[in-house]
Amino acid sequence: MAYKPRYVDSHWSLVVGISSFLAQMILGGYVFTAGIFYTIFKEQFPDKNEVVVSWLCNLPLTLWFLTGPLGSVLTNKFGCRLCAVIGGLCSSAGLALCFLSTNFYMVFVLYGIVAGIGNGVHYVAFITVINKYFLKYRLIANLISSIGVTTGMAVYAAFIPSLTETFGWRGCLLIIGGISFNLCALACSLYPTEPKQSSKRAIELWLLQDTYFMLFAAHCVFCNLSSSIIFLHLPALILSFDLSMTVTSLALTVCGLANCFGKICHSVLGIFRKPDTCVTYTFSLLVCGTVMILFPLMQHKIWILFMAALLGSTYCVTGGYTPEVIMNLVGTENISDGLGFGQVAKATGSTVAGPLAGLLYQWSSSYKTSFYIGGSVMISGCMLMIPVIVILRRRRNNQKLSVYTEVVLKPET
Structure with missing residues (x-):
């Protein structure tokens, strides 16, 4: 009888699938509403030209993709759960600390770089684990997980303007950073499905x-x-x-x-x-x-x-x-x-x-x-x-x- 890793295609797989959907919803929520933050940052930093502000707002998405190899290395080294926790902490801290920012360059580093790197690391961990927890329904699990990204975009686009109007742009980012801290809680559902491999295939x-x-x-x-x-x-x-x-x-x-x-x-x-x-x-x-x-x-x-x-x-x-x-x-x-x-x-x-x-x-x-x-x-x-x-x-x-x-x-x- 062929060996089947524990938790694969089990009831816990459903928990992991829901966690992945929610994680992609949180990440995609602020990354794909960058256009709204573009209008906010353009108003708050009128001395900065269009190129710099556009670059800032596009950094979270860019680093989401660019840090994929880093996420792979961390996942192979420490496992999906710890990698997802690290990414969640990085993303939430970058957004929340924007509340303390006093100039454009602090926002550039925290919102654009720190949170962006966290996005990529967390994303790779969850996408990797989805393909480990599901065999029979892998395609459906990946599709449902990807729906989380655009669901987050729809939800965040609805309430970011209200948050900004009520609490200011710094308060809005602090609240979104607090929501993003849930990425760490979602990562706790990622139990290892199989023993850690001692060697990895070269790219x-x-x-x-x-x-x-x-x-x-x-x-x-x-x-x-x-x-x-x-x-x-x-x-x-x-x-x-x-x-x-x-x-x-x-x-x-x-x-x-x-x-x-x-x-x-x-x-x-x-x-x-x-x-x-x-x-x-x-x-x-x-x-x-x-x-x-x-x-x-x-x-x-x-x-x-x-x-x-x-x-x-x-x-x-x-x-x-x-x-x-x-x-x-x-x-x-x-x-x-x-x-x-x-x-x-x-x-x-x-x-x-x-x-x-x-x-x-x-x-x-x-x-x-x-x-x-x-x-x-x-x-x-x-x-x-x-x-x-x-x-x-x-x-x-x-x-x-x-x-x-x-x-x-x-x-x-």
Whole structure:
């Protein structure tokens, strides 16, 4: 009888799944509402130019991706539970200590760097443990976990403006830091599923020589560059239309809820009918890029909310489909390495996005430019996926032909 690690596919797995959902909700809540903090910091630090403020607000997302390798090292060294506790402490402390900040540079270090590093470390620990606790329902567990990110965005977007108005921006960050301290409590649910391994497999550097994987990595750079610019300037664009902060937060909430609904629809589709993941992923992002370009064309409230819903529902494929595309490219045995390199590619796009967003506004004095450029970059990234779609279809057809030849045409012995 094959060995099955303890707690795997057990009742405790459900507890871990819920903990992962809540953890992603807390992390995604403040990271993906960076656009709201952009408007806040821009008002509080009028002496700082657009580039610097944009960079600050984009740092938490950038470091979320960039510190993925650090999270992997800590997870391998100390285990998922301790790694998640360390990340939670770092994230909550960075946000809460902003209450004591007296200048822009303290906010830059605490909000942008300290909390951002904590995000990445905590995220890697929870994503790793999800794949250890679930075997039969692993795909569904990962999809539900990713829904937590956009649920957090929808919830936080609704109450951050109220918190800021009542307690000020420092008090708001102190409260969010206190909420983030729950990341440590959630980490306590991560019991080890198996004995600690004495050695780890080296990272597969050959992936960097694979043409099609590198095309996908370049696509990830384009995708995150585009989305980071859009979500950073989305609240500022709506406010520039002389619409209220209430409409702005409502648009972000609608975007987050539509993203969650889209993920649920894709997970149901995956259960009852296996779609071509690469084609579905690329087509959805192609539509997303088109929506970005069309978004600023009208300034009516209904149009804004409708386009926000389309933006969230089309961008949702980056949560559940990305691991599937990577697995199809590199194989199941190399999925962790593929995800690691994918995170670095995403971080590259996010790193460039902050300063670029500021430069675009300085150059044009309009937030519409960010949407036109961002949408064009997203569409260009989708074009890079065409050779990937072709090679994956060719591999799938060859596998089917191989199975047919071996099973049907195999001579009787």
